[in-house]
Amino acid sequence: MRVAHRDFHSCCIRSCGFRNARGSWRAHTARSSDGLRGMDMTHDQGRPVHGGLNITELGTLGLRPDDVLDFSASINPLGPSPLAVRAAREVPLSSYPDTECVGLREAIGNRLGVDPSQILVGNGSTELIHLLARSFLSEQSVAVIFAPTFGEYEAACRLQGVTPIALSPSDGFHWDVQAAIEQMAIVRPTVVFLCNPNNPTGVYLGEQEVARIANALRGTGLLVLDEAYVSFVEDRWNSLPMPNVVLLRSMTKDYALTGLRLGYMLASMDVIERVRRFQYSWSVNAPAQAAGIAALSESAHVEKGREEVRSGRDYLQDAARSLCIEYVPTTVNFLMMRVGDATGLRLKLLTEYRICVRDCASFGLPEYIRVGIRGMDDNRRLVEALKQALQS
Incomplete structure (x- = not known):
């Protein structure tokens, strides 16, 4: 399978003069127009690169986090619910968290x-991705990843x-599922990682495809289906x-509990017990557990966030x-665009417009950016900045 771009919305790329955009931006790769040097965001000391503001980079550019509008992370544009924030604040910090997360697991179970x-x-x-890798992989194992995708699978x-x-995808960032199944029959993987909807493309495979x-892995391998953005x-x-x-x-996207770090895994009891043996005690802190329980009780907040994303998604496309600008039609709360x-x-965008977007070079896509969908005022500011930046 190979990457192709036939399904993109190319929209008169040649007539707009963006065909050679890659060369036109080369002068800004290491240094901005006022001489400030940015960081190489394709690597992070051997670790995967993620969205979110890089405090060290901002410092080198003379910026503070409050100065910058962050489109590099893709979370609920409404932020966390007030109930979740209050619950986290009320947790006594002198007490140990529940190492088994009983209350939160019950809340998740009741919801689902x-x-x-x-x-x-x-x-x-x-x-959980790293725990799964530790639990099921050894040096003799085979792992398969549907790429391009979230960097932690490969790192784990x-x-x-x-x-x-x-x-790799074969047509407009869609995978040829039959070809993938045939390749997996040859290599017989122990674990397969599939992000659905996919990060950074937003492509969403249907139920029959998954x-x-x-079914192709039954009896031989485990399918890890990452649904961080499915809400x-x-x-x-x-x-x-x-x-x-x-x-x-993940509860960091739809519930916007990003700073607390919270996610969960659904699996058979055998898999749960196998993975749990590798988990450190108290890895999930008490404020995160309390906020998670509260957030699950306030479904209206998530629904309002979805409505905001729906409007913003239509507007940005x-x-x-x-x-x-070419873009990949998206199903979620971010949009991937081809910009040179x-x-x-x-x-x-960062140095001249105080806007941070996600550079997709670390995904192997150096011509693309990913932008999270925010509130409409912020989205309009992004569009105006893109318009000016691409014309200058």
Whole structure:
């Protein structure tokens, strides 16, 4: 399978003169127009690069976090619910957290109709990704990743001595599922990582496609289905109740508990017990547990956030078309756009417009940026900045 771009909204790229945008931005890759030097955001001392403001980088540019509008992270534009914030603040900091997260697992189970024994809570879904890798992979194992995608899958595999096999998309960032199944039949992976909806593309596979992948792994491998962004999908389907499927959910996106780090895993009891043996005690702090329980009781807040995302998503896609910027049609709360030299544009937006976007070079996509969907006033400010930056 190979990357192609036939499904993109190209919208008169040639007539708008952006065909050679990569070269036109080259001067901004290392240094902004006023001589300030930015950081290389494709690497972070060997660790995966993520969205969010880099405090060290801002310091080198003479900026503070409050100076910058952050589009690099993709969370509920309304932020956390007031109830969740209050619950976190009321936790006595002198007490140990519940190491088994009983109350939070019960709240998740009640919300989803799942037995709490099939739920494991983690310090964000990233902790759970690494725990899964430690639990199931050894140097003799084979791991497969549907790429381009979230960098922690590869990082977790490599820490276990495994170089994962990347399955690349074949058509507009959509994967050829049949070709993927045929390749997996040859390599017989122990673990397969699939982000659905995918980060950074926003592509969302349907139930039948995912079921085919899971069925192909039955008896031989585990499908780790990362649904961190699934709450923002309009026509989402119920996830698969299959013994060889692990579901990962994040509460940092839809519930905006980003700073507290909170995620959970749904799996069979056997998988839960196997993974839990590797989890450190008290990895999920007490304020996070309290905020999670409170957030789950306030579904109206998440729904309002979805409505805000829906409006912002339509607006940004319309704006991209009007600016003749290619983009990948998205199902979630972020949009990936092709802009030429993404590293240069990112630095220009940061230094001249005080706007931070996600440079996708670390995904192997140096011509793309990913922007989170924020409130409408912020979205308008981004569009105006893009319009000016691309014309200058």
